Amino acid sequence: MSESFLVKSPDNLFIPEQASQEDRMLAASAREFMEKEIIPISDEIESKKHGLLRELIKKAADLGFTSVGVDESYGGLGMGEIAYTVLAEKLFGGQASYGITWNVNIGIGRMPLAYYGTEEQKKRLMPKICSGDYVTAYALTEAEAGSDALGGMKTKAIKQPDGNYLLNGQKIFITNGGISDLYTVFARLDEGFAAFLVEKGMKGFSTGKEENKLGLRGSSTTTLFFDDVRIPKENLLYNEGQGHYIALTALDVGRFDLAAAFLGEAKYDLANAIKYSKERRQFGKAIAEFGMTQKKLAKAAAQIYAAESGVYRFAGKWERLCSGLDRTAADYGKKMMDILRALSEESSILKTAVSDILAAVVDDEVQIYGGNGFMEDYPAARSYRDERVFRIFEGTNEINRTVIAKMLTKQITKGKIVLETAPANIDPNSIEGARALLNLAYSKATEEAKLLNENQEVVGYLSDMTIMFYLIESAYLRAKKTGDEIMLLLAHRYSIDSFSLFLDSMNRLAKAFGSDKLENACKKAYSDWNIADEVKLNRKISALLLEKECYPLGL
Amino acid sequence: MHILVFVKQVPDASQVRVNYETGTLIREGVPAILNPFEEHAVEEAVRLKDEHGGKVTVLTMGPPQASEALKQCLARGADKAYLLSDRIFAGSDTLATSYALYEGARKIIELEGDVDLFFAGKQAIDGDTAQTGPGIATRFDLPLVTYLIKINEINLEEKYVVATRLTEFGQETVKVPIPVFFTVEESLNVLSHSPLPYLIKAEKAKIELLSGENVNLDKQQCGLKHSPTMVKKAFTPEKRQRGATLSGTLDEVADQIASKIAPFLKKVS
Incomplete structure (x- = not known):
């Protein structure tokens, strides 16, 4: 049975409040590391001081952070997917250059080996990654192969008579390109694709300028050059012709753990904005006392709350699906791939949603800092510059939007997801009502497959409805599960903007489909929607934020 | 070398308010933390263990939730943690507390072997009395070095420690025989970041329980009933007046000072 959120709310939604003592301790420890060891030396990191990033990865490794999520038999500490998510969130906010280095190192850089490596490969390489002696990178993108990573790929591996491979080609924009020891490199074979473990120092392998x-x-971003690089057959990852599975699984994980990372960054930026708004005085009072400032703070907190609810919902589901998996078993990669492919649309939802949320949060942060927000002496400017690429890499938000709606319509067409027939009277003030509206849209979309294929914007509207629904549902279910009053306020505040966008997207979709039924359902929903009083919510939420001087929930 | 560190779980002083009617601290809703001075004491003990070998044991007295503070000590690298917990200790003042901890420590010596170095914070940030550590040291009849800021040398063969302590006027370096009792300042060391394996071990560790059942106690020295300390009044001390600034040549200033203190000198004679 499908567990899709299109059909019903999850029975066992995981919320951050359920995190184990071990995960909480991990969160506190990681945050302390970031605040004491990383953020204070931001200027040095940003100046690309030679050797510093590696030194800081080693420092994190000495404290055990690189060992989380790795089986004990490869030098790891064990721990599950929730712990992994906690680290992704906590070791990012405040220093995104270091954050991305870290994120790739234990995320897409390491995952191909962790999931698909043979026992011999894992025994050989994993302890070096855990100890921080090896830094990792993931090399898929090429000049002609960006979003169309497989279709445009030119890097080629030719099998030699002795069973080894000869690799030729170039990869561009590779994070950790200039500082890694181990690269997962994707290449075209005579038939299909393969992934190879390429190690620094292999003859014919070089890296370009930063x-x-x-x-x-x-962070380090370089081109990689492969000029007749001889890859021993022991460094082929998984099977010939199945490299594309590895690429996609790694992206499923990568998109999700970036969402967790962006969440961490958004919390950091909100805290800065709150503190600054209390310090900065105009017209005889702190700008935090002005309504438009409070609106920005309350909106950011509500978005972060929704993002956090979604991220941990995913983490909990992922960990539950992985329970009992043996990280040393030969079929671990295959099993993990099945799990992650089933989570693929949720991973894309979160990457897109949280990067968009972070963009809104840093934009308002710069605005709250006023003229100082435009100055590099203050932290807002760097956050603003750093954020921009988050909507571009790991699948542009456009590609991810395509993934979301297309994967879901495909599952509906194949009968894997069976939509509910819409009730006669849809109550837009309930989760079930919102879901019914979404079902109506998907039902129409599957009928209009041709229109959908030919008009990408329409796919975008459908995805926007899906993204908004997923986070609204996550936000309300968490508030309901805890009974917490603040969470309910935040869920209400979030739904003001996001359900508006949901209905707006639905309206555009209805026009594109020329569907009166959809349009009428949308209009009725808008008139039946008891929208909360935003001003009152802004006052209550911002009062709490100004008291706590940070986002008040989560780990 | 066996090091025993006495620790206390305290309310986070930065979040505590005072009830001026009863003269007590309002502790409700205030997070509990490990007394910061004792965090440094444990850090030092673990550092010395890493350098000289041996083990570090920690002891606290408090309610069951005080085991959280003990876990923090284990996360910092302590090897074993004991919690002395019993209703009979409720309401203990520093006299009764130092007695109970003394008996708890004697039990630990019986179980874990002789102790070479005893550590405690210079004071707890909730009561600020600085009496419990010295109280325990006195009962053991140990040399006491308060306000420790540096361990200069440990000689295990000749059984002495050279240590520097803070005094009201400066610093003092002393040579003391082992076993010895230290109460420590925060400037003693810089706290290191606990590695995850320590944190995980601490989270899973078993806290050893001591109570009136397994510790040999004279109940006539325990708890509120046998705590002679009385809080008469709690108040915020008045701010000291800012001193006057004198100006002029050295001789002129000296004259001004002399004339100001002259009336007091007469009174004394």
């Missing part, structure tokens, strides 16, 4: 970027200036 790119000059808009943001994430401290």
Whole structure:
């Protein structure tokens, strides 16, 4: 049976409040590390001081962070997917250049080996990653192969008579390109694709100059060159012809753990904005006392709350699906791939949603900082520059929007998801009502497959409805599960903007489909919707934020 | 080398308010933390263990939830943690507390072997009395070095420690025989970041329980009934007046001071 959120709310929604003592301790420890060891040396990191990033990865490894999620037999500490998510969130906010280095190192850089490596490969390489002696990278993108990563791929591996491979080609925009020891490199074979473990120092393998970027200036991004690189057959990852599975699974994980990372960054930026709004005085009072400032703070907190509810909902589901998996078993990769493919649309929802949320949060942060927000001496400017690429990499938000709606319509067409028939009277003030509206939209979309294929914007509207629904549902279910009053306020505040966007997207969709039924359902929903009083919510939420000087929930 | 560290779980002082009617602290809703001075004491003990070998044991007295503070000590690298907990200790003042901890420590010596170095914070941030550590040291009849800021040398063969302590006027370096009792300042060391394996071990560790059942206690020295301390009044001390600034040549200033203190000198004679 499908567990899709299109059909019903999850029975066992995981919320951050359920995190184990161990995960809480991990969160506190990771945050302390970030605040004491990383954020204070931001200027040095941003100046790309030679060797510093590796030194800081080693520092994190010495404290055990690189060992989380790795089986004990490969030098790891064990721990599950929730712990992994906690680390992704906590080791990012405040220093995104370091954050992205870290995120790739234990995320897409390591995952191909962790999931698909043979026992021999894992025994050989994993302890070095855990100890921080090896840094990892993931190399898929090429000049002609961006969003169309497989279709445009030119890097080629040719099998030699002795069973080894000869690799030729170039990869661009590779995070950790200049500082890694182990690269998972994707290449075309005569038939299909394969992934290879390429190690620093292999003859014919070199890296280009550091790119000059808009943001994430401290992180390493380079081109990789492969000129007749001889790859021993022991370094083929998984099977010939199945490299694309590895690429996609890694992206499923990567998109999700970036969502967790963006959540961490958004919390950091909100805290800065709150503190600054209390310090900055105009017209004889702190700008925090002005309604439009409070609106920005309350909106950001509500978005962060929704993002957090979604991220941990995913983490809990992922961990539950992984329970009992043996990380040392030969079929671990295959099983993990099945799990992650089933979570694929949720992973894309979260990557898109949380990067968009972070964009809104940093934009308002710069606005709250006023003229100082435009100055590099204050933290808002760097956050603003760093954020921009989050909507571009790991699948542009456009590609991810395509993934969301297309994967769901495909599952509906194949009968894997069976939509509910809409009730005669849809109550837009309930989760079930919102779901019924979404079902109506998907039902129409599957009938109009041709129109959907030919008009990508329409796919976008459907995805926006889906994204908004997923987070609204996550936000309300969490508030309901805890009975917490603040959470309910935040869920209401979030739904003001997001359900508006949901209905707006539905309206555009109805027009594109020329569907009176959809349009009428949408109009009725708008008139039946008891929208909360935003001003009152802004007052209550911002009062709490100003008292706590940070986002008040979560780990 | 066996090091025993006495610790206390305290309310986070930065979040505590005072009830001026009863003269007590309002502790409700205030998060409990490990007394910061004792965090440094444990850090030092673990550092010395890493350098000289041996083990670090920690002891606290308090309600069951005080085991959280003990876990923090284990996360910092302590090897074993004991919680002395019993209703009979409720309401203990520093006299009764130091007695109970003394008996608890004697039990630990019986179980874990002789102790070479005893550590405690210079004071707890809730009561600020600085009496419990010295109280325990006195009962053991140990040399006491308060306000420790540096361990200069440990000689296990000749059984002495050279240590520097803070005094009201400066610093003092002393050579003391082992076993010895230290109460420590925060400036003693810089706290290190606990590695995850320690944190995980601490989270899973078993806290050893001591109570009136397994510790040999004279109940006539325990709890509120046998705590002679009385709080008569709690108040915020008045701010000291800012001193006057004198100006002029050295001789002129000296004259001004002399004339100001002259009336007091007469009174004394």
